[in-house]
Amino acid sequence: MMGKPVTSHSVQSLIEASDNGGFSYGEKYSVDTASVAVLALTCVKRSIKAPDRMVLRLKILNALKCLIKNILQETTSDGLIGNLYSTGLAMQALSVTSTNYDCSRTIQTLLERAGSGSFENPMAASQITPSLENRNYLELNKLDCKDFEKTLDGSVLPLAPPTAPEGVITVHYRVEDGIHYSFNDSIEVTVPVGSSLLQVMEEAAKISPAKFRFTVEQSSWGPFVTSIQVLAGNTEERTYWQFLTGSNALDQGVGDYKPYDREYIVAKFSTY
Template identity: 35%
Template sequence: MLLLVTITGLLASASSRPCDTQGSNPELFLSLNKNLLRSLESQEGLPNPSIHLALRLSPHHNQAKETDHLNRLKNELHDNIQTSLTHSQAVSGLMALYALALKSSCYDLNTITFIINDKSETLLTHLKRQMEQEKDHIAFSHRPLTNYYQYSLGVLALCVSGIRVNNHVSHKLIKAAENEQFKHGETQSVDTYAMAGMALQCVKDSGSYAHNAAELDTALSQIKQKILASRRADGHIGNEFSTGLAVQALLAMGSEVGECAASMNAMRTAARSNTYHNPMAISQTLPALQRKSYLSIKTLECLNEDDTLVLEPVDPVVVLTSDTKVMVTVEVVTASGAAAAYSVDVPKGSSLLEALELLERRDVGFTFQKESSQWGPFLSAINGEQARQSDRRYWLLSSDGTALTQGVGDFKIDFAQKITIKNTSY
């Protein structure tokens, strides 16, 4: 009887631990942590606040490098947001990530200001105004100025920073969840469900939503069900690159071991096979593997922190061009539906970006332009036609009919295939 009681007690204890897994993986976590820290040395474009969040949520730190990155955020990213605000551009998502990054370093957000029309106001004041504009746009056109992922980030950043979120702002997110409006094109967006789940869980925990508590609980339950329903047989949720945020959301919403242990195992397996070589992918996966979520930022105290994370010298990697060539057919489908096809032989293992550069150099009428993002370069124009976020359009990439989960800089051409680049609305 004593043995039975003991076993029962152990099972009860295990089931009560959110998303617990079999043992820890310190070597794997440390490797990812170092890869993320090392990415700061080769980072192009604006400093990435998502990388800063992941570094700060880790138990291991390199205080000097993190401080340098924080200073870059406060200068370069700050100036970029200031320019966007000056030109009346919607930047709720980027501003929210900036606030979360500062908060993760226990920085006083009241000292961060932006100037519009000669009037200086704090970052959080501007973010609240951005969210009001987003909310009003939903009331007018049934969608945010940006998208529901950025809208969720805005709610989350305000809530984590201790700012009471307007009930009407939260209500719009709740209704969007109920009406299944979290889509990218025609596909359900696991990333958006995850971010919305963390945002609304924070609102619930704060006790500030006085509109309808039952409505909030129902939305959270629906979000959780959507996330779990998106889990594949291999444990990944949505795809390999959305699993990190999805598990973060499950952690934040208090899921038990049975609901995300398989996804934890899937992320560990993918990490060991270097699937997460993109720093942005690591930044969303590492906190989840360490059983943290963006909600964890709310309780960070930045006291007596570890400072033992040291980067060993790394020998430069020499990438040898393969002698094996594979043929890639690139089909471009414009917004009107007109299609044009091009072919090019590329060295096996080339990135899609390298393949497009080779194709452009052949001078066969194919041209493209790219822009930078937190995930790396993305296509902005093909043959002179743009697919701009401001027009709610993007270039959808697929290989032999299957949508790509990686960007043009990360996807590798290892065999002959047809790449379709389609101007798509969302």
């Protein structure tokens, strides 16, 4: 898109996915995936000019209506759409389709969470920033970086020395095979205040490698857990490691999420 050729097969796949629940994983609707689909289909729709392609345009319009309806249904009472980290993409999707929603409440919640450091992950920040600037990814080819460069004078602001958090916390950590029920192991781990979940997992693996060893791969969102003990996620079998606090799935990765004292964290081998 944006001047690049797009196959009709790709477009049709998105249309079929929107019509047949292709953006749901189990009982959960993937707002961020659906929002990216909205951006993609909107881009294709804008490029359709020829009269002989009006049937395709109509199919795209119907798919967009379905996707937007499903996205709006995931709005929470505080204005988030899906979760904190899908909201930025959802706002872009609603913007390019000129959809009315309580934008002011959504922005207020995002600003509050941004002030508390929820968007320290670069990928999370990159997805939310366009919406806060009333922009979207479809405008990337209109940006003039020369104007931005004029605002930079090359100076570097001094950084305040980092302050280390004081004290330690205890985290209850459990790994559970939720598919084959082959193991269910728990441990209490003590780590410094401000530690990430990844550090909790590393400490557990030091104490009991046989039960808590794990592997990760680096992604644009940071470390992604691929296996715990001998169980690895598999895209063909639609299995993965899900992380929960209580009964709620974490909306941050293991490298960003910072457990609180006495929190119960569960890593559960699951299907989607």
